[in-house]
Amino acid sequence: MSSNNVITVQNLSKCYQLYAKPYDRLKQSIYPRIQEFFGIQKKQYFNEFWSLRDVSFEIKKGETVGIIGRNGSGKSTLLQVICGTLSQTAGSSKTNGRIAALLELGSGFNQELTGRENIYMNGAIMGLNRQKIEDRFDDIAAFADIGLFLEQPVKTYSNGMFVRLAFACNIMSDPEIMIIDEALSVGDMNFHAKCMTALMQIKESGATILFVSHDMGTVKSLCSRCIYLDNGKIVAVGSSADVAELYIRSMHEAMNAEHRKLSCALKPFAKSINLIEATNRLPIIAEKVFRVDHEFEARVAQHRYGTGQVKARSVILLDMNNEFITFLDFNQQVKIRVHFEAYTEKFVTLNVSVFDEKKNNITGCGFQHVNQPYLLTRPGGRYLAEYIFRMPLQEGCYSLRINISSVIVDNESVEFLDLINDAVIFHVARWENARVWSQVHQFAKLKLEELQ
Template structure:
């Protein structure tokens, strides 16, 4: 356990829901009869997070994410199960928790620091770095209830990261800050990662989960669906976000768990994650270079052509075809589709064969990349997946001649150097 930061064994949490306020009083005065419905926010969660790992948690609203974080942070007691936390926790949970609105920002900094186990001297030494990072000026001596949501989260995050935590918990709060502050926070997260701080990160931003986390977990209806690499988890999460057919149904968590494990086994061999209503099928995918030759290896900035053959099995009123390019961690680099490109496709009837071509230049630096393709229907603003094939193609991009530029995208810069010889004019007098 010395190398484990957080250990959860069979964690479950049940809340009571009363139909009428007086039912709670009746239950107190007349014990022995429950007058409430049981709501299980979490069921049998098992999890071990090693020290120094950045771990992501994803799931739809109401999936149990915030409840789980509160249990780990110690602000909520589980109904059953065992929680073991090794190290000092600093938690930035939902906006509004942790600060007394009647206290000033300065008072809240000292109050929270003492709660986290720091001495008065330690807080005084950290006060200037906290206020510098928060950058809220004279508002530090004003009551927190007068703060905007952005000012509140800046101060809360500044406190959380400057108390030398062993474990940092961040729950969606960063989405409140402006773009400049978010960048500042993520740069600080990178420094904490380098110092070996364990980070528990919850966000609806899929790319942030892929970018910063080494591992992730998907929660749905209080149950753990899958725990593995972030890109695989996000693929499953996306699957849950969209209904497969017009009935708008979402799979039973137990069925999804079995399906996830089965698909994960398949992914170890092919890397592809595929789902949809089966009203159509992407039957053939061909990747060509600028010469029309089939290949999966390209030179940086070379033209690539992706050709798809799609069989429509059932009528589709508003069809949409999409392509996504991801980097090696699964982060989206480029997303396009027929809707974004304002291509109007007429309704498709059953047994229709459709050929789609995507042409683009691979303006990326050398590395490994993945292509995903999708066939969906778009009806009244809702996307219904028909055949989604995530990470179906693995591309290799190699450097072009004499170009060792680094980064993610390749802007194919043209550099011109002009040297003028200096002229010395001597004036004889």
């Protein structure tokens, strides 16, 4: 392993034996030996299931790496093999440094012992002596913040309490490698925020973090690099912004496919929208010209996906004098003008989102936010949608995502008809008045008084 690598995984594979019937397990433990003894070809009484297949990567000291993928893609299996709690079928995994791991709920704690006793037990396992644990005890208890439950056996804990205690123990052990499997998702909002701050501090201290999550926002803000697993194989490794985007795209495509399958079952719902909003046709304005921008379409071909039943044909950013613009002043008012064409009858909404360079969704707007009912398109219909936005954003480079979706279940589920990432790229200049601290500036009012 190179001296800089703290985790090296080489051609790692994990195979589970799946038995159709419990009896097959018994047969597998007896018959092959007998068959071997009599020189008969050995028979296999199980099906092989490979939860990891030939996975290789390296993680350098100080890196924060996310592992993403749909349910069952092999993320937890990978973390368990790296932590040494599960053995691999082939390949190798090497780590170099003190590991603190938050794997599945319940692991690492003795269910019969109290929270307090488990803190001591965990500290000892992490190599801390009694004095060190005592010095840190109050910090651990304060971070876990589970009150009187600290004196109760952990078998009485809720999932959230359990994770609070486990996370507190882990971060107080000064880990060199921190491995977290989805743990934060069971904590409440306050705890999540506290953990994120703690993880940022661990990251700044130079520790290496390996992090499984389904929350792409957290992955993008915490991780510099990302590994995308599917069916136990690596699909992509790269910057977390790019890899998370690839994953989101594949999830959206899978969702569209699912919706197509469900469309028959959902027909009664579509009818109910028809009744409510059947009048929602727009007047045709003959004097305005529909804009088809072939240059735009060629440029975004790689960045768009969806069923294509309604498609944006041009997306432009204009100032309030209707001039094209890509360099904006801080808080400048702009128009986002989208010409789109329908090839079918659908209830649609058109959403615009602003993304930063790390592909975090900063702000945005959809029909429901401006009280615009869903539009019932007609085959061959050509439409113009124009949002007026202010961009009170930190100095930097941003992009617009245009998303035309049809509504499956109000405010819950949509089918993506046309989703275009990087439809427009633009820069926001520095505000002359003051440095902008957060990504979206708040124009607050302040009352400041001196009181007796």
